[in-house]
Amino acid sequence: MITATPRPATAQPGALCPPAPGAPSVRPARSDDATALAALSRPYARSGALRERPLNQYVSEAPDFLVVEAPDGTLEGCVGLSVHGAEPGAGRPAAGVLYNFCVAGHRQGAGLGARLLLAALARARSRSLQTLFAATTGGGRLFLRHGFAPVCPDQAPATWARSLDPRREARVLARTV
Template structure:
């Protein structure tokens, strides 16, 4: 995930700054958002920050996603939360994994990522998850500012860790919910 400097209080005319926070909504994604989710993710796939997913996967995974919707209906950010059941045999409680977290480049630095992350944390709490994990190929500053810390991958859900592409050299981060 890349970040940008927030817009100054007296922005230049025509500068791309998000409107007041109340004008935006965070909502669960719908299957008909799949094309917009894929389009929003595409620049991050090209940069190597996200793995490529076919459009049909966005349709099937839509229930995992939260989106930030602009007043005009455009999707400007998204994050997905997958739930991994407890594994008592391995001593692991139920956990969540954040994936496909992105904010449109022209909207970065205005707090939309933080709003998405806080909504994902609330969703994780509502599902009685104990820990939330994320993998990042970048610095992970947003995660770190919100209480995530680097952890050994073997602390995360095994199926998710096995699906990580080692060539991407992602860092695994976690925080208690």
């Protein structure tokens, strides 16, 4: 008789564990989150870390966003993921761009950014994207810790790369999904 020892189950890369009771949860944004998304992003836009966006843009782009929601319903972080179709002439497959990534100041360092990034990676995989890009005016430590590396902007989706404001001196980072 041959017997096999069962192996412990392994988590899928990027799979999220359900949050502990009373912990913030990550979920897709809804259009009624637009006002909270704008309020959460405002301090970062004022500092120059994010682009200023009007409320109607948050309403229309809400389906792009993932949010971290506290048990009381307050949004404590967000990230947008826009999908850019393949550019066969440039030899680029479909790619994603992370944008408007922020975590409320009082929640910095609590791991919410990492949870958002892992959820965005899982969403990108579910949409069969090959690469994720981001632009940062900061050090990009979170991105670098999660496998992103600096790339030339011309490797990114052309429409997005052209939209980057050179005065902001953002670094473009990418990683394979």
